[in-house]
Amino acid sequence: MDENERGMEPYLCGESFHAMDLNQRFEDYIAADQKIEAKDWMPDEYRKTLIRQISQHAHSEIIGMLPEGNWITRAPSLKRKAILLAKVQDEAGHGLYLYSAAETLGANRDDLMDALIDGRAKYSSIFNYPTLSWADMGAIGWLVDGAAIMNQVPLCKCSYGPYARAMVRVCKEESFHQRQGFQIMLNLSEGTDEQRAMAQDSLNRWWWPSLMMFGPNDESSTHNEQSMRWKIKRFSNDELRQRFVDMTIPQVELLGLTVPDQDLKWNESTGHYEMGPIEWQEFFDVIAGNGPCNKERIAARKKAHRDGDWVREAASAYAQKMNAKATSNQTHAA
């Protein structure tokens, strides 16, 4: 069915209106893999879950600009500077698509931003770790954007249309980010002993936090079951984490590096790598606000928001002026 043709009118007018019909229709769309669109009826919990996930995702994108933004002036060449600048700008763009997607669900962008800078909203755990060397730009692009792609490609098939469509472009850009990160790691690993050591140190520090990005184990995941049922998530946290490890280990070997996991081994019978235990306490500490850089990240975001006050004020003064002009033109025309 053409999505533009399917208004809610037949269900909303006259005697036939019934909440059960609406819910059944929603469930039928989900079962038939049809997209739910902004104006369609949806259960409150579905809307709430999406606003939570999409806004957390948007916050991750803009907080994610900070660790890499720190290195723009210190990139080792003009070419690397231009590439990093473009990447960080892309992340800002991703944030904008995602805040817009959250707005289609009735969320207010100012409220979302307030929740972020007041420390009430979550954003990806990964961005609370420091970037200590140039190699970290390689590790972030390769591992963090690599993990993001693994998680976000299935979101292109998410049941909520505006989120799914935003993800298509985001994933294309993330794929460029991942390649530029791998390229940095490749250059370093083919360089001097010191450069190879930098790449290894960076991999050591980013490996476990990258695995934590996929969220808690399935048995500790609060939202997994319901989000899978609603086809917001297409794969569980553990499934995606496993896919990421299986994809990344051959790349680690190609670089001639090693992951900081002594228990990692290939399991011939399952066709997967087995990994050692993840330090979940560290993950829960970081998402509770006690990671190495949480305070610094929120302080930087608060400052950026304060510095932008004049832009918002100027834009709303201009909008008022234009409204007043339009009203006066209408009065004269009448």
Ligand code: BYC
């Ligand atoms: N960090 O029930 P669960 C990027 C929270 S941006 C912090 O499994 P869900 C990039 C979770 O919110 C990457 N919190 O949750 C940007 C929940 O807390 P509440 C960001 C996490 O939603 C710039 C609780 O733990 N990607 O790549 O079913 C530069 C229980 O978890 C994390 C996205 O946001 C975490 N890692 O599944 C470079 C993708 N994990 O709200 C790169 C979209 C879990 O109940 N999001 N929590 O208090 C998702 O796909 C899902 O939200 C997740 C978690 C798989 C992340």
